Amino acid sequence: MNKNAFRNISYGLYVLSSWDNTSPTGCTINSVMQITSEPATIAISVNHNNFTNSCIDKSGKFAISVLSVNSDPSIIGTFGFKSGKDVNKFESVKYDNIQGMPVLKDCCAYIICEVINKMETDTHTVFLGKVVDADILSDGEPMTYAYYHKVIKGKSPQNAPTYIANEGKENMNKGKYVCSVCGYVYDGEIPFENLPDDYKCPVCGAPKSAFVKQQ
């Protein structure tokens, strides 16, 4: 079996969110698909280790904020490479409370669902949600997972269904500086060493010191 074949499956990039008692929580996911048209239902896949998973289980509701190519890429890192158990991810982003669910302002569309069914696997829960509200927020082109990998040069976090161990190391980044938090590869014109001290990883916001030169 050649697991690289899975990379040919196309996805978008989304912030999945829900409510943790008194505060909003969420995580970056790529696995969202519409299941039925009438009534409209959506399936999502979330790792058991994602704090958002248990919050969706408790609240019975979730929101999907669809990221666009114009969305601030640091959103992906904030929601993808940190845990909602440790930090309030929504503290650093602007959001609206729609139908009781937190929706990012910096996205192109949102979909809010009530959980009507779920299917368990070893590591992930597939939630089936009935859409209760949805709208377009901007005309930005939806960000695809391919765009995230190719243009933003981001990697898959360990909880992603698409995670492949040592993904970064396969990519022949010898001599390049790679973010040790999210795997982002610096590829700018200015030599990495000459970047200002307050340079931050554009994907996850990690400081310059978190970058490691690939041997």
Next chain:
Amino acid sequence: MNKNAFRNISYGLYVLSSWDNTSPTGCTINSVMQITSEPATIAISVNHNNFTNSCIDKSGKFAISVLSVNSDPSIIGTFGFKSGKDVNKFESVKYDNIQGMPVLKDCCAYIICEVINKMETDTHTVFLGKVVDADILSDGEPMTYAYYHKVIKGKSPQNAPTYIANEGKENMNKGKYVCSVCGYVYDGEIPFENLPDDYKCPVCGAPKSAFVKQQ
């Protein structure tokens, strides 16, 4: 609820196939996502009306052929706008028999799964498959659903989760010739009337006479 928001969910384009007793059968789908990494599992969504649905139920296996931008677009129409009950769709395409499943030669990757779980909805079945084989067949870029809509100008068949009634009519195609079978909009340089009589719809293969001028 603004259902156009659903168009911001990103997908690929795939031929889902299985075996109907003695012959291969399949249908075009866009809803495929990886659910877990280890062991690798994949979820797909198929309409109850798709003949392939009952064949997967019986055989307990399915194959996903990932279409690329280099794949012949008529594959989409052959598998998307005709029923396997009526025609042997595999008669007009080249395929290999891999692990007992029909896999298109003209695709960039394939994934073969054994059904391990399923979730029913009003109109679609979500099958969860454990991957038993997968490989890359060519380096063509996977075709996205957005590419299919924007570049090939194809529409969603009625069994698709993403189907929106009168989708073609929303698109201001006044004066243009539209395929009445699949919704493809002719937009070539040669005036439609001057096309040869044996012109066929590049998406579904319908004859020139199946095109209707939009009023």
